[in-house]
Amino acid sequence: MNSSLANVLAAEEEKLLACVHCGLCLEACPTYVVTGDENDSPRGRIYLMRAVEEGRLAAASPSFERHIDRCLGCRACESACPAGVEYGQLLEAARQTILPTQRGFPYALLKFVLRTIWKRPALLRASFAFARLFRDSRITRLLLKTGIPRELSPRWDFALLLLEGSRQFARPEGARDEIATPAPVSDTAPTALLFKGCVTDGLFSHVNEATKRVLSANDCQTKSPADQVCCGALHAHAGELEGARRLARKNIDAFRNDPLTPIVTNAGGCGAMLASYSHLLADDLQYAERAREFSARVRDIGQQLVAIRFRNGAAIGSTRTTYDTSCHLLHGQHGGDASLQMLWAIPGLNFTLLEGSDVCCGGRRRDLSDRQSRMPDANRCRSRDRQNEIESLSSGRITRRVLSARRVLHPARRAGKECELII
Numbered sequence: 001m002n003s004s005l006a007n008v009l010a011a012e013e014e015k016l017l018a019c020v021h022c023g024l025c026l027e028a029c030p031t032y033v034v035t036g037d038e039n040d041s042p043r044g045r046i047y048l049m050r051a052v053e054e055g056r057l058a059a060a061s062p063s064f065e066r067h068i069d070r071c072l073g074c075r076a077c078e079s080a081c082p083a084g085v086e087y088g089q090l091l092e093a094a095r096q097t098i099l100p101t102q103r104g105f106p107y108a109l110l111k112f113v114l115r116t117i118w119k120r121p122a123l124l125r126a127s128f129a130f131a132r133l134f135r136d137s138r139i140t141r142l143l144l145k146t147g148i149p150r151e152l153s154p155r156w157d158f159a160l161l162l163l164e165g166s167r168q169f170a171r172p173e174g175a176r177d178e179i180a181t182p183a184p185v186s187d188t189a190p191t192a193l194l195f196k197g198c199v200t201d202g203l204f205s206h207v208n209e210a211t212k213r214v215l216s217a218n219d220c221q222t223k224s225p226a227d228q229v230c231c232g233a234l235h236a237h238a239g240e241l242e243g244a245r246r247l248a249r250k251n252i253d254a255f256r257n258d259p260l261t262p263i264v265t266n267a268g269g270c271g272a273m274l275a276s277y278s279h280l281l282a283d284d285l286q287y288a289e290r291a292r293e294f295s296a297r298v299r300d301i302g303q304q305l306v307a308i309r310f311r312n313g314a315a316i317g318s319t320r321t322t323y324d325t326s327c328h329l330l331h332g333q334h335g336g337d338a339s340l341q342m343l344w345a346i347p348g349l350n351f352t353l354l355e356g357s358d359v360c361c362g363g364r365r366r367d368l369s370d371r372q373s374r375m376p377d378a379n380r381c382r383s384r385d386r387q388n389e390i391e392s393l394s395s396g397r398i399t400r401r402v403l404s405a406r407r408v409l410h411p412a413r414r415a416g417k418e419c420e421l422i423i
């Protein structure tokens with residue numbers, strides 16, 4: 001019996017037994033919708049996990065590895081499940097189980113990056129500095145224009161798209177260049193602790209600056225604890241749970257000095273991960289209680305603004321605008337509504353709801369590993385659908401969260417659409 005899966009199944013046994021195999025999660029699952037294979041559905045994957053836990057299927061079997069690997073980790077199934085099966089936590093344990101069995105260069109690279117570079121903040125900062133240098137030299141743009149990366153390796157193409165997409169886009173002609181400085185916050189203003197996020201801090205620091213400005217404009221002061229580290233989402237999603245726990249403990253220590261102050265994030269993946277520390281460290285005698293308190297303080301920027309009663313913003317023109325929700329914000333933090341409330345509060349905003357914005361864009365599993373080549377149809381299909389949805393808007397603004405936003409926007413721009421991204 002696999003101990004990792006066995007432990008998780010034991011901990012979640014009540015909910016697992018509550019899985020009545022109703023199949024209500026099937027249509028919410030993007031991989032099942034694309035392949036029509038029950039093994040690519042949440043219900044099918046839970047069957048496979050139970051088979052491994054009960055010793056009826058080897059954890060190293062190709063079918064277990066393939067179907068667990070194909071999961072996008074979007075957690076849409078959790079929102080659809082009437083029985084409260086916490087699929088995301090089961091998935092992380094299943095990934096922990098298959099990680100040692102995964103061989104080949106992409107997995108070796110993934111393990112090296114997670115276990116070596118992500119463990120050392122100085123090395124991580126240096127890697128991001130190098131990435132920014134590479135990006136700002138415009139070599140990425142040049143390479144993408146040639147189409148060579150796409151021909152050689154979809155993974156390489158995706159990595160370059162991601163890097164190129166992290167550039168702060170120039171404002172469209174005629175738009176205001178200057179950024180307004182909010183008035184100083186009042187003495188009685190509430191405080192929020194900003195979780196910077198390693199990728200956001202390394203490649204999208206303008207998003208963190210904008211987050212501080214928006215909070216300040218709404219009379220909320222921001223502090224950002226110096227010792228914070230990566231949230232551990234990359235580790236947890238890859239099955240490197242010990243690495244995720246190590247990072248979680250460091251973050252809990254870094255934020256311990258202001259125990260009642262909300263911890264604010266601007267990236268759905270980070271927010272959902274921080275909110276799950278209570279589960280991640282549930283068996284840690286020293287940290288379990290601290291992790292529960294920490295997770296209870298985590299809020300998305302939208303949730304924080306709603307909580308402090310944000311002020312309506314100034315009009316920003318009548319350009320057609322839409323919003324694409326991040327899966328982890330939606331299903332992990334349940335914070336999608338707060339973001340929409342903020343958009344609706346902008347006077348005169350020409351806002352159009354994006355059809356299917358609650359469905360995973362397919363980009364999540366293409367970040368560091370080999371998943372793209374494993375599941376080309378599903379990813380291309382979602383990407384194409386989303387691109388069509390966006391192209392049907394013709395032009396305008398797309399608001400979304402950090403990583404996937406760029407993935408959504410870039411193809412639209414490549415198709416010649418005049419789109420501006422607001423994060």
Ligand code: SF4
Pocket residue numbers: 018019020021022023024025026042043080081082083084085
């Ligand atoms: S995971 Fe939930 S929705 Fe899916 S089959 Fe089981 S009980 Fe039904």
Ligand code: SF4
Pocket residue numbers: 028029030031032040041042045070071072073074075076077078087
């Ligand atoms: S996390 Fe997403 S892709 Fe994975 S089983 Fe659930 S709905 Fe399907």
